[in-house]
Amino acid sequence: MAMALAVAPTRMELLKLRQRVGLAQKGYDLLKEKMDALVIEFFEVLKRIQEARPKALEQLSVAHRALSMCFAIVGTLETKQASKETKRELQVDVSTRHIMGIAVPAVEVGEVERNALIRGYGLHMTSSVLDEASKKFERALKLLIELAEFEESAFAIAREFEKTKRRVNALEYILIPRLKEAIKFIMMRLDEMERENFSRLKRIKAMLEERE
Amino acid sequence: MSYKIAVVGDQDTITGFALAGATYTHIHTAREETLAKLNEFFASGEIGLVLITHRVAEEFGFDFRQMLRTKGLLPLVLRIPDKTGYMPKVDELRKIIRRTVGAEIMVKKEGL
Amino acid sequence: MSSDRIIKLELSRLNLHLPERRLSLKEALLSPRPQVAARDGSVHVFKRGELEFLAGLLPEADRDKLPLPILIALEPKLGRGTARISGEVEVKVVSQVLGKEAAAGELLIYRPEVAILRRKLPTTTQYLFMW
Numbered sequence A: 001m002a003m004a005l006a007v008a009p010t011r012m013e014l015l016k017l018r019q020r021v022g023l024a025q026k027g028y029d030l031l032k033e034k035m036d037a038l039v040i041e042f043f044e045v046l047k048r049i050q051e052a053r054p055k056a057l058e059q060l061s062v063a064h065r066a067l068s069m070c071f072a073i074v075g076t077l078e079t080k081q082a083s084k085e086t087k088r089e090l091q092v093d094v095s096t097r098h099i100m101g102i103a104v105p106a107v108e109v110g111e112v113e114r115n116a117l118i119r120g121y122g123l124h125m126t127s128s129v130l131d132e133a134s135k136k137f138e139r140a141l142k143l144l145i146e147l148a149e150f151e152e153s154a155f156a157i158a159r160e161f162e163k164t165k166r167r168v169n170a171l172e173y174i175l176i177p178r179l180k181e182a183i184k185f186i187m188m189r190l191d192e193m194e195r196e197n198f199s200r201l202k203r204i205k206a207m208l209e210e211r212e
Numbered sequence B: 001m002s003y004k005i006a007v008v009g010d011q012d013t014i015t016g017f018a019l020a021g022a023t024y025t026h027i028h029t030a031r032e033e034t035l036a037k038l039n040e041f042f043a044s045g046e047i048g049l050v051l052i053t054h055r056v057a058e059e060f061g062f063d064f065r066q067m068l069r070t071k072g073l074l075p076l077v078l079r080i081p082d083k084t085g086y087m088p089k090v091d092e093l094r095k096i097i098r099r100t101v102g103a104e105i106m107v108k109k110e111g112l
Numbered sequence C: 001m002s003s004d005r006i007i008k009l010e011l012s013r014l015n016l017h018l019p020e021r022r023l024s025l026k027e028a029l030l031s032p033r034p035q036v037a038a039r040d041g042s043v044h045v046f047k048r049g050e051l052e053f054l055a056g057l058l059p060e061a062d063r064d065k066l067p068l069p070i071l072i073a074l075e076p077k078l079g080r081g082t083a084r085i086s087g088e089v090e091v092k093v094v095s096q097v098l099g100k101e102a103a104a105g106e107l108l109i110y111r112p113e114v115a116i117l118r119r120k121l122p123t124t125t126q127y128l129f130m131w
Helices: A011-073 A076-085 A128-211 B011-019 B031-043 B054-070 B092-101 B104-111 C003-013 C025-030 C048-057 C060-065 C088-098 C111-120
Strands: A092-099 A102-108 B002-009 B024-027 B047-053 B076-080 C035-037 C043-045 C070-074 C082-086 C106-110 C125-129
Touching: A011 A076, A011 A128, A011 B011, A011 B092, A011 C003, A011 C070, A011 C111, A011 C125, A076 A128, A076 B011, A092 B047, A092 C043, A102 A128, A128 B011, A128 B047, A128 B076, A128 B092, A128 C003, B002 B011, B002 B031, B002 B054, B011 B024, B011 B047, B024 B031, B031 B047, B031 B054, B047 B054, B054 B076, C025 C048, C025 C060, C048 C088, C060 C088, C070 C088, C070 C111, C082 C088, C088 C106, C088 C111, C106 C111
Parallel strands: B002 B024, B002 B047, B047 B076, C070 C125
Antiparallel strands: A092 A102, A092 B002, C035 C043, C070 C082, C082 C106
């Protein structure tokens, strides 16, 4: 938004500059409203994160404990083998919703928990300890998917906020002051020119009077 | 649209999430290899969520943050603790709050 | 690009997320996938839970008179942080959600109320910028 101060000191230019200040001011006011709205949105998502995160992390640590148990009882190799044999086709449905032009993810998770049969690790592997570990990781995954939606939304809103803030700052600290500076400059020049005119007229008048 | 899930981390983490139905997994050992895998996950159109342990994400530091910045909406990326519960001291969200919204928090508090 | 054009572009971008045509609550309730298409071509989905919540606030006869999304108009000349809700049924619903005295045809709400409204109706309300 660089602008040189090289302006012609005319009434026409003054009018144009005043219109530009008006536009810049309008842009500033609106973007400021947008920033406020983004702050509201940001804190709403933050609240959800604060609710979702502890639950998800707690479930994850429960799941890890169940897995350690499984390693100990079923065996590390056997558990790893089961994790390779199980059906691994869990799907998440991701669409978008829009907050003031920011695309934020909207995630839909179907039923994540499965029964031993659907999990599909061969029946020779069937063990309640293994099932327990799987179930707990399925639950953790469901909660983490939701958390991912909220965290990504928060990042997206924060990025838009930063962008908007940069624009607001450019208007507030660069463009608007420069335009106002240019207006002041023209007004001073116009004033000067008027004074010069005035004194020239006075001189002419004096000359005419002398001649009489 | 439906998408698949990928997990990057240590043996325990990927075993657990594989049991839960995650399609793609990668155990982090060598830096270059994991970086290539991550790029592959990010570029693949069929992955909707990448889970990565904080420990690995932190090890990749700048490179990882750069990848996050340049990716689109998808895949969603979430950093998670590993078995030991490891999380970095400085929370990524807190950092963002301080950097961007910082001063505005006061405005909001007054408003409420 | 001149600064004026950047500002004008920025202003024209402010409302691109709004739908070409709004959907009545009744239509939305009947649709298997309630959504509207925004002017920028993107799709915005309404959550069913919110639609049912709104239906619970209105008599049957008013359901086809509530256009969605409900618009929260931010207008700098109202003063920073003040928003306007217009439309008879919109005002009825919003004043119920916020527990405010119902006004006729227009309702002014303030920043904390905007936050509450957005929390309760995240997909069925949207911001509109006015100048």
